[in-house]
Amino acid sequence: MKFTWLFGSSMEAHHLLWTYLAVWLIQGGYLAWIVWQWMHTDAPADALDSETSEEF
């Protein structure tokens, strides 16, 4: 593969790999936390939908 150097044993390769992985993990983790919180937050009652919560 053209980018096998990414998985090399040098510090540069390790840091480059960890940078990209850290960005994906932290960004993905934050989105997963939002989704988890969404699923554990009660949906607004229908009674409120017509007035205060129309845009939720």
Add this chain to the structure above:
Amino acid sequence: MKRSRILAPVAIVWFLLTLAAIAYATRLGLIVAPTEATMGNVQRIFYYHVPTSMLSLLFPYINFVASLCYLYWRRRDPLKALTADAVAISSAEVTVVYSSLSLLTGMLWGRAAWGIWWTWDARLTSMLLLWLLYVSYLMLRKLSSTGQSHTLAAVLSVFAAIDVPIVFMSIRWWRTQHPAPVFGGGADSGIDPSMKPAFGWNVLAWAMWGIFLLAMRYALERRRQASEQDAALKAIEASLEIAR
């Protein structure tokens, strides 16, 4: 038709486009862009570090404007104030995510390029201060029990925004360890034209991701607010039933 039913497909399409943009931008950064002559492949950290750093200086302004709107509307129009408050907390969290990544990717790059994880350089220190300010904002909202936490946090946000131009200008005002500005730094600044597509696509992709996170977090906060209003109304109805 409820607005959420219209927005859900838009969010899904936006999410898929964002994932495609991130995949393409990552491919450009890791494979297509040329290897930099001095630093070698570790310079490819640039394609993630600089876009996340740039965006970590843009989201605080959304928080700043939303906080000002909250302070203005909190007595005049409480429903609009709730909307502004939801935007404020969403943008503060996204700011913490992006500034954390800016610091983390910068440290990983610094260790490989300079041989040190950290130095009390003007840019690094002002960026750490920005991160601390927005973490303080979130902790204040989470832990304060005064009943005025939203107002106090909005005031803190206005002060925190002052640090943003300091972070931006720090590498122009003080020449310390951090490199000089790559863009807009004078005649010698800029990158090789062959690197520009990788950089541009990464800025676009991570901006799209940030907007998506902001929208999702805003929707969650509005759901929470509605749920709390619902619970409060039920409590009032129950107390009225008891009074009868």
